[in-house]
Amino acid sequence: MDRGIGSGGAFAWFFQRISGVFLLVALLAHFWVLHYVSGGDVTFQIVAQRLATPIWKTIDLAFLVLAIIHGFNGFIMVIHDYIHNHNLRLVLVSFIWIAGIVLGLLGTITIISFQAPAGGGL
Amino acid sequence: MNTVFKIYRFDPESGRNPRYQYFEIDVTKGQTVLDALIEIKAHKDGSLVFRRSCRSGICGSCAMQINGLNKLACETQVEDLKSKTVTIDPLPGFKPIKDLAVDMEPFYDKLRAVLPYLINPDSPPTDKERIQSPEEFKMIELATSCILCGGCTSSCPSFWADKAYLGPAALVKAYRYVFDTRDRGYSDRSGVVNNKHGLWRCHTIMNCNDACPKHIFPTEGISLLKRKVVEEKY
Amino acid sequence: MHYKWKTGMWAFVMHRVTGLALTVYLIMHINVVSSLHDPGSFNKTMAFLGQPLFRVLELGLLAAVIYHGLNGVRVFLIDFCNRTKNHAAIFWILAATGSVIFIVGAYPLLHHAGIF
Numbered sequence: 001m002d003r004g005i006g007s008g009g010a011f012a013w014f015f016q017r018i019s020g021v022f023l024l025v026a027l028l029a030h031f032w033v034l035h036y037v038s039g040g041d042v043t044f045q046i047v048a049q050r051l052a053t054p055i056w057k058t059i060d061l062a063f064l065v066l067a068i069i070h071g072f073n074g075f076i077m078v079i080h081d082y083i084h085n086h087n088l089r090l091v092l093v094s095f096i097w098i099a100g101i102v103l104g105l106l107g108t109i110t111i112i113s114f115q116a117p118a119g120g121g122l
Numbered sequence: 123m124n125t126v127f128k129i130y131r132f133d134p135e136s137g138r139n140p141r142y143q144y145f146e147i148d149v150t151k152g153q154t155v156l157d158a159l160i161e162i163k164a165h166k167d168g169s170l171v172f173r174r175s176c177r178s179g180i181c182g183s184c185a186m187q188i189n190g191l192n193k194l195a196c197e198t199q200v201e202d203l204k205s206k207t208v209t210i211d212p213l214p215g216f217k218p219i220k221d222l223a224v225d226m227e228p229f230y231d232k233l234r235a236v237l238p239y240l241i242n243p244d245s246p247p248t249d250k251e252r253i254q255s256p257e258e259f260k261m262i263e264l265a266t267s268c269i270l271c272g273g274c275t276s277s278c279p280s281f282w283a284d285k286a287y288l289g290p291a292a293l294v295k296a297y298r299y300v301f302d303t304r305d306r307g308y309s310d311r312s313g314v315v316n317n318k319h320g321l322w323r324c325h326t327i328m329n330c331n332d333a334c335p336k337h338i339f340p341t342e343g344i345s346l347l348k349r350k351v352v353e354e355k356y
Numbered sequence: 357m358h359y360k361w362k363t364g365m366w367a368f369v370m371h372r373v374t375g376l377a378l379t380v381y382l383i384m385h386i387n388v389v390s391s392l393h394d395p396g397s398f399n400k401t402m403a404f405l406g407q408p409l410f411r412v413l414e415l416g417l418l419a420a421v422i423y424h425g426l427n428g429v430r431v432f433l434i435d436f437c438n439r440t441k442n443h444a445a446i447f448w449i450l451a452a453t454g455s456v457i458f459i460v461g462a463y464p465l466l467h468h469a470g471i472f
Binding site: 020021023024026027031035036042043047048051065067068071072074075078099103106107109110113114122 | 372374375378379382383385386387389390392393395398399402421428429431433435436461464465
């Protein structure tokens with residue numbers, strides 16, 4: 001019997017649960033800060049104020065990376081459930097990996113390179 | 123009480139597509155679905171095929187889909203179904219052979235794959251058997267009561283999507299030996315359960331728990347096995 | 357195949373659907389936020405997304421996040437706290453909790469959009 005298309009899956013399962021707990025807390029904070037504390041409309045000034053501090057940069061970066069891995073890991077889980085053609089699975093999983101890395105880079109650059117513009121009305 | 127039985131009929135030799143056939147019988151108090159099938163076979167249509175043996179929930183032969191859920195026909199009283207029409211299908215997910223009989227061979231293959239026997243290279247004490255305390259047995263007591271009816275595996279959407287998936291019955295069997303304090307075969311079994319067609323296809327959909335006639339709750343055993351694999355690895 | 361859908365099946369399918377939808381949203385979200393390097397274009401995008409239509413879509417996002425998060429709690433309890441036998445009761449308790457959180461969260465969303 002075929003037991004072999006890639007062994008393992010323990011890490012993906014465990015990671016999904018641990019990152020899920022973190023994301024739940026982070027997401028609550030994210031919503032709270034954006035929609036309650038800031039009082040409604042999300043403008044550049046409000047976001048810039050927050051993103052200019054290193055602590056928020058770190059929190060947002062961890063949030064970004066874990067959210068991407070959690071979401072794309074979920075995608076891969078679905079592929080393993082329903083796609084049984086080895087080649088097609090390889091193509092799809094590779095695509096997800098590449099898309100995830102590109103998205104991660106885009107988000108990381110956005111957060112890290114962000115600097116409050118001088119006299120930006122903060 | 124007159125009840126209509128809407129029964130899945132399929133005869134590969136006839137070349138016809140599967141169809142439903144309707145039988146109406148007068149159901150008496152306490153009559154089970156299996157009793158009704160036996161009555162239909164005896165008095166209405168002798169060509170109806172279904173598996174049965176003990177009629178008392180021990181052999182696991184008569185698992186089938188009754189009104190959309192997997193059950194043992196011998197343990198299901200028609201009265202309890204509270205429906206005028208009782209729909210009976212073969213176990214989903216397996217290849218139908220004829221009428222309500224399905225090919226259970228892939229199911230048994232998966233049980234064999236998890237090495238369903240005690241593995242312990244140490245020879246037992248010469249003067250007595252291998253000892254296990256009642257508390258230690260409690261851990262696997264439910265899992266040992268599996269009658270291999272196939273109701274759980276056949277109810278599992280993960281199994282429908284991936285026919286190579288071990289399924290709840292085989293994973294419960296693996297749990298039963300891995301968590302048996304007398305067993306030393308974890309390393310032999312870990313590769314079979316820690317696999318893309320093993321534990322990680324279980325998404326706690328819970329159909330198996332409802333389907334199990336012995337109330338084993340396969341999901342709980344599978345979760346414990348998942349944690350065991352993660353603990354052993356990391 | 358016409359197996360009866362019970363609580364666990366609904367919970368699983370909705371978890372999948374909301375999970376995939378949230379990942380697609382995450383992709384769009386990161387793209388939108390990446391316009392932060394240009395304050396003018398960021399504010400323009402945010403003003404565009406501030407229209408009532410998107411505010412209503414945000415309600416869907418809120419519902420998806422609440423569902424996926426709370427059912428995630430349920431999955432955690434099943435996997436790590438042996439709560440298999442109570443999974444349906446947990447589902448309904450969390451459904452009630454989620455409804456309250458939804459109302460609390462939806463109010464400011466709609467209020468700022470001028471709908472309430």
